[in-house]
Each structure stands twice: as C-alpha cells, then as structure tokens.
Amino acid sequence: MSTIIELFSYDFFVNAFLASLLAAISCGIVGTYIVSRRIVFISGGITHASFGGIGMGYYLGINPLVGAGIFSILSGMGIQLFSSKGKVREDSSIAIWWSLGMAIGIIFVYLTPGYAPNLMSYLFGSILTVSTGEIWLMLALAIIIILFFTLFYRTILYIAFDEDFAKTSDLPVGLFNYLLMILISLTIVLNIRVVGIILILSLLTIPQATANLFTRDFGRMMFYSVGFAFLASFIGLLVSYFADIPSGATIIFTQVIIFGLVKMFKVVSLSSTI
Amino acid sequence: MKKLLEIKDLSAGYENQVVLENVSLDIFSNDFIGVIGPNGGGKTTLIKTILGLIKPISGELNLLINKKNIGYLPQVNQIDKRFPITVFDVVRSGKADTALFSSFHRNRQEKEKAESLLHEMGISQLRNKSIGELSGGQMQRVFLCRALMNEPELLVLDEPSTYVDNNFEGELYLKLKELNDRMAILLISHDVGTISFFVKTIACVNRNLHHHPSNVISEEQLASYNCPLQIITHGNIPHTVLKLHDEHYEHNH
Numbered sequence: 464m465s466t467i468i469e470l471f472s473y474d475f476f477v478n479a480f481l482a483s484l485l486a487a488i489s490c491g492i493v494g495t496y497i498v499s500r501r502i503v504f505i506s507g508g509i510t511h512a513s514f515g516g517i518g519m520g521y522y523l524g525i526n527p528l529v530g531a532g533i534f535s536i537l538s539g540m541g542i543q544l545f546s547s548k549g550k551v552r553e554d555s556s557i558a559i560w561w562s563l564g565m566a567i568g569i570i571f572v573y574l575t576p577g578y579a580p581n582l583m584s585y586l587f588g589s590i591l592t593v594s595t596g597e598i599w600l601m602l603a604l605a606i607i608i609i610l611f612f613t614l615f616y617r618t619i620l621y622i623a624f625d626e627d628f629a630k631t632s633d634l635p636v637g638l639f640n641y642l643l644m645i646l647i648s649l650t651i652v653l654n655i656r657v658v659g660i661i662l663i664l665s666l667l668t669i670p671q672a673t674a675n676l677f678t679r680d681f682g683r684m685m686f687y688s689v690g691f692a693f694l695a696s697f698i699g700l701l702v703s704y705f706a707d708i709p710s711g712a713t714i715i716f717t718q719v720i721i722f723g724l725v726k727m728f729k730v731v732s733l734s735s736t737i
Numbered sequence: 738m739k740k741l742l743e744i745k746d747l748s749a750g751y752e753n754q755v756v757l758e759n760v761s762l763d764i765f766s767n768d769f770i771g772v773i774g775p776n777g778g779g780k781t782t783l784i785k786t787i788l789g790l791i792k793p794i795s796g797e798l799n800l801l802i803n804k805k806n807i808g809y810l811p812q813v814n815q816i817d818k819r820f821p822i823t824v825f826d827v828v829r830s831g832k833a834d835t836a837l838f839s840s841f842h843r844n845r846q847e848k849e850k851a852e853s854l855l856h857e858m859g860i861s862q863l864r865n866k867s868i869g870e871l872s873g874g875q876m877q878r879v880f881l882c883r884a885l886m887n888e889p890e891l892l893v894l895d896e897p898s899t900y901v902d903n904n905f906e907g908e909l910y911l912k913l914k915e916l917n918d919r920m921a922i923l924l925i926s927h928d929v930g931t932i933s934f935f936v937k938t939i940a941c942v943n944r945n946l947h948h949h950p951s952n953v954i955s956e957e958q959l960a961s962y963n964c965p966l967q968i969i970t971h972g973n974i975p976h977t978v979l980k981l982h983d984e985h986y987e988h989n990h
Binding site: 680 | 821
C-alpha cells in the first residue's frame with residue numbers, strides 16, 4: 464500500500480491517475496449514449512479515421528491530436544452525410560471512412576522524413592506519458608460533457624430512445640445528433656493517449672456492458688459506467704506499472720476481467736436464489 | 738364539431754417513389770377513423786405525413802391544431818426494446834416540451850400526470866421496470882400513456898394490436914372508444930373485422946384514399962375502393978369482444 468502512495472509523489476503517475484479518472488468520466492457518459500443508441504460501429508469508424516489526422520500531424524509537424532480531432536469530427540459528419548444524403552448504406556459508409564482515414568494516416572507517416580516518434584503510443588495508448596497540457600484538455604472535456612448531459616438529460620434520452628417521436632414533439636433532433644457526434648469525436652480523440660486508437664472502443668463499451676448488468680436506466684448506467692471505467696483504469700494502471708506491461712492493453716484486460724467476474728457472480732447468485 | 742386537420746390532393750412518399758397520390762381527408766374532433774389497406778398501401782406514410790415526419794410531395798396539409806396536440810403511438814417494432822429506459826421515463830417523454838433544460842424545470846405536474854395515466858391503464862406497478870421487461874400488451878399500454886401525456890386533440894395509432902394478446906386487444910379498443918369522447922382518433926389496423934366494431938368510419942388506403950362514411954363495409958365495397966382486403970370472419974374475434982359488443986355483433990348480421 465505504501466508503495467502505491469509513494470507513486471503519487473511522481474508527477475507522471477499523478478498525471479496518469481488523473482487521466483484514468485477523466486477518461487472514465489468522458490468515456491463512461493458518452494459510451495452509455497453510444498451503446499444505448501447502438502452506434503458502436505460508427506464510433507469505431509470515427510476512431511480509426513482519426514489515424515489519418517495523426518499521420519497528417521506528423522507530416523505537417525503539428526500536434527497529431529489536433530489532426531486527429533479534425534479527422535474524427537469530419538468523418539463523423541461524413542458518415543452521417545453519406546448515409547443520409549448520399550444514399551450509401553450506413554455500414555458501408557462507416558467502412559469507407561474507417562479505411563480511408565487509416566490509409567491517409569499510413570501514407571502520411573510513410574512520407575514523413577525520419578522516424579515517427581510515439582507512433583505506437585497513439586495506436587496502443589500510453590497513459591504514463593500523458594502530459595499536463597493533455598490533462599487540462601481532458602478536464603475541460605469532462606466538464607463540458609457533464610454540463611451537457613446534465614442540462615439536456617431528458618432531451619438526449621428522448622431523442623436516443625425514439626427519434627421519430629422526439630421529432631413529433633418538436634425537439635431539435637438534428638442539432639442534437641450533430642452536437643453529440645462532435646462530443647463523441649472529441650471524447651475519442653482526447654482518450655487516444657490513454658488506451659490508443661486500436662483499443663479505445665473498449666472504454667466506450669465494456670464498462671457500459673458491466674453497468675448494464677446492474678441497471679436498465681439510462682442515467683444510472685452512466686454513473687455505474689464511470690465507476691467501472693475508473694476502477695478498471697486505475698487497477699490496470701497499477702498492474703501495468705508493477706508488471707511492466709503495456710498500460711492500454713492492461714486496462715482493457717482488467718475491464719474484461721471485471722465484466723467476467725460480475726457476470727459470473729450474477730449468474731451464481733441468481734441460480735442460488737431459485 | 739371542430740375541424741382538426743385538412744388534407745387536400747396530397748401526394749407523399751419516399752425518394753422517387755410516390756406512395757400516396759391525390760389523397761384528401763378531413764378530420765373532425767369527434768372522429769374515430771379506422772385506416773385499413775394492404776401492406777405497402779401507404780397507411781404508415783399517411784400518418785407520418787400528418788405527423789410531419791415526411792414532407793408532402795404536392796398538395797395541401799393544414800393542421801388546424803398545435804402539432805404538440807397530436808398523440809402518437811408508433812408501431813412497436815420501431816422501438817428498441819433493449820434501450821435502457823424505465824417505463825416512467827417513457828411515459829414522461831410524451832411531454833417533451835419541458836425536456837430542454839429539464840434540470841431547471843419544476844416538473845411535479847408532469848410527474849403527477851404520468852402517474853395518473855399509469856394508474857388509469859392499470860400499470861402503476863410497472864413504473865420502474867425497464868421497457869425490455871414488458872409483455873407486448875404492457876408495452877402498448879405504456880406507449881398509449883406516452884401518447885396521452887399532452888392531452889392530445891388527435892390520437893394517432895399505428896397497428897397497436899400487433900404482438901398483443903386477444904384480451905388486451907379488446908380492452909384497448911374499448912379504452913379508445915372511451916377516449917374518443919375527448920379526442921379524435923385515427924387508428925391503423927390490418928384487421929378490418931375487429932376494428933369495425935369500434936370505429937365510426939373507415940378509410941381505405943391503397944395509394945388513394947376512400948373515406949367510407951360508416952363502420953360497416955362489405956368486401957364488394959372494399960374492392961370498389963381498390964382496397965382488396967379479406968374481411969376476417971367473426972369467428973376469429975375474441976369472445977370478450979363479442980360479449981361486450983353484442984349489439985354491434987347483431988347489427989352486423
């Protein structure tokens with residue numbers, strides 16, 4: 464225990480701890496929306512498309528996360544535009560943006576002279592190297608998400624549950640769809656540093672699946688998801704530090720184990736009551 | 738008798754595909770119209786146009802009441818049954834004008850209204866269940882509560898009897914008959930035989946619309962309306978309905 468407390472005297476560990484807390488807040492809340500609305504695949508498309516921006520960032524010598532932000536928002540809008548106006552099937556539209564983004568990223572990284580530093584950390588995450596500047600950005604996002612989902616809780620819930628009905632009640636459905644798409648994109652981009660492009664989908668879905676074992680209420684599911692996401696991120700962070708294994712992968716692994724344990728406990732306790 | 742809605746020479750449909758052509762229909766405050774017609778004939782397109790979910794291609798649609806005063810019960814298969822939402826929240830979503838900035842609203846009245854509707858439908862005990870735990874009949878009751886949250890002047894129902902047991906079907910139509918004292922009702926159904934006991938008039942929709950001025954309709958008339966439907970024999974109608982509606986039953990024979 465004292466070694467854990469000792470760890471908090473290191474700046475990099477405090478940053479990693481804060482990153483796991485802030486990631487849990489943004490991913491727990493936004494992920495509940497994603498899972499409830501069944502747009503996990505769209506989120507996967509946005510995530511992978513953002514790699515194009517990371518490559519572009521390397522090539523142009525700007526912060527790769529800025530490029531990733533631009534690419535993820537554009538691909539989010541692009542997916543919606545393609546499938547609503549361009550008459551492309553939605554899943555095909557997602558696949559097009561998904562692979563286009565990856566392809567652009569690979570070409571840019573290849574064209575960038577010399578070695579692309581930290582490329583692996585964008586793909587697989589590296590919570591121990593999150594900078595203080597990134598922590599501030601994650602904090603800002605967490606606050607925006609909490610405010611947005613608190614102020615507009617019922618509007619978001621009603622639109623997500625039954626879009627047509629929400630339209631008949633004159634709720635601003637189109638506006639909210641776009642705003643939420645932007646929030647999803649930002650959540651993905653700012654959490655790339657924590658678990659990486661390849662693994663981020665798990666932060667948006669596994670805590671929610673665990674939460675769903677306890678509740679079928681949208682609001683509670685958000686709270687529980689944040690809790691489970693934080694638990695898994697913190698345990699994963701410690702295990703990866705002491706065992707010296709990659710943090711992103713360890714966090715995901717911890718999440719799945721927590722889900723498995725809870726599920727098993729539920730099944731056992733259910734069968735013993737019958 | 739107040740006119741709620743005027744439809745004149747309306748054509749509507751989806752991209753490059755006209756589903757309804759030159760449809761005209763007036764709806765008055767005491768109407769109870771059963772909308773029948775073959776699958777793909779345009780029944781759902783008609784109500785989606787009325788609700789403003791589909792823009793008309795041509796013609797006129799004049800809503801003489803506030804759009805918020807239309808209650809809507811969609812087809813149950815349009816609903817994601819695994820969505821994490823409680824019965825109480827589904828019912829409250831019927832009054833969505835208080836949804837924006839909901840955290841700042843005093844919504845005691847809204848909650849009381851939702852409670853009283855749940856009580857009226859006899860499903861108060863389901864209040865905190867998630868919708869995924871409900872049977873088909875229970876779910877329809879919940880969606881009927883939602884449609885009634887705004888005290889609608891016009892209630893629009895799209896196939897409310899799918900996936901429900903016969904008992905509930907009879908109960909539902911009786912309830913609608915009662916509600917008809919307060920509001921106009923537009924009811925889509927594939928089952929001409931059953932609804933004809935309850936509705937006042939029948940609208941046959943198959944690309945065109947023929948508003949038949951009574952609730953008694955023969956297969957020959959249906960054919961002449963270009964609405965070739967089989968009238969299901971009365972033997973298929975649940976007993977509860979038969980018993981409760983002997984006078985209609987005799988009237989029809």
